């Protein structure tokens with residue numbers, strides 16, 4: 001489904017990114033799932049496209065401003081950043097559940113020209129294993145700054161799992177590292193006071209096998225408790241304004257956010 005949306009967003013007149021692999025990975029099955037979500041939640045393509053574009057830009061910014069040479073895609077799914085956004089001297093690590101990762105590798109391995117070696121694949125079940133230990137065992141240098149992109153995962157975890165993973169990232173990575181992730185608002189996660197449309201969206205996502213479990217309107221306390229000492233978050237109106245240059249009241253982005261967190265204030269030059 002996300003590949004179907006990335007394929008569509010790649011064709012926006014105001015193109016924010018291009019994913020040349022998304023169409024082939026999505027296939028008719030991915031487009032069919034996305035079409036069913038469109039029926040209950042039309043803005044999904046826009047919000048996913050903006051989220052992908054913003055996190056893509058984080059790679060260039062953290063490489064240029066923070067000296068990052070390691071990018072970790074945590075809960076990678078069918079992420080294609082390692083193939084799309086290579087930078088000289090930068091290593092990509094894709095961390096995922098062994099079953100999901102095996103399917104992804106099998107699928108991209110069949111795509112002519114897909115650079116399967118662009119990422120180091122780290123199979124890790126977060127419920128039983130420590131992601132930092134898994135990464136270090138596969139070559140991540142814990143004493144070097146790292147960008148962690150944790151996209152489309154936090155809403156599906158319990159709060160306990162979000163806290164545990166955030167604490168491991170804050171303590172286990174070099175303090176010059178940056179963690180970037182998206183999260184949803186508290187009412188959406190709890191299914192409270194929702195419009196009929198929002199309730200249908202939440203139910204449809206749950207029917208896909210990944211129910212929404214965690215949301216908050218203020219991520220700073222959890223990140224502080226987890227050991228982070230610099231936090232920025234932005235909502236999707238702010239994201240749309242930054243990337244598309246306008247504000248439209250009818251955009252249904254009120255429950256979507258992106259957070260950036262670091263264990264200490266990033267170096268000068270970081271906005």
Ligand SMILES: C[S@@+](CC[C@H](N)C(=O)[O-])C[C@H]1O[C@@H](n2cnc3c(N)ncnc32)[C@H](O)[C@@H]1O
Nearest residue numbers: 002075076077096097100124125126127151152
């Ligand atoms: C909704 S997908 C997001 C994929 C991708 N980051 C994106 O934005 O398209 C959630 C990802 O979290 C991973 N995940 C869920 N539970 C996990 C676990 N216990 N251990 C490791 N990965 C897990 C899934 O395998 C999946 O790749």
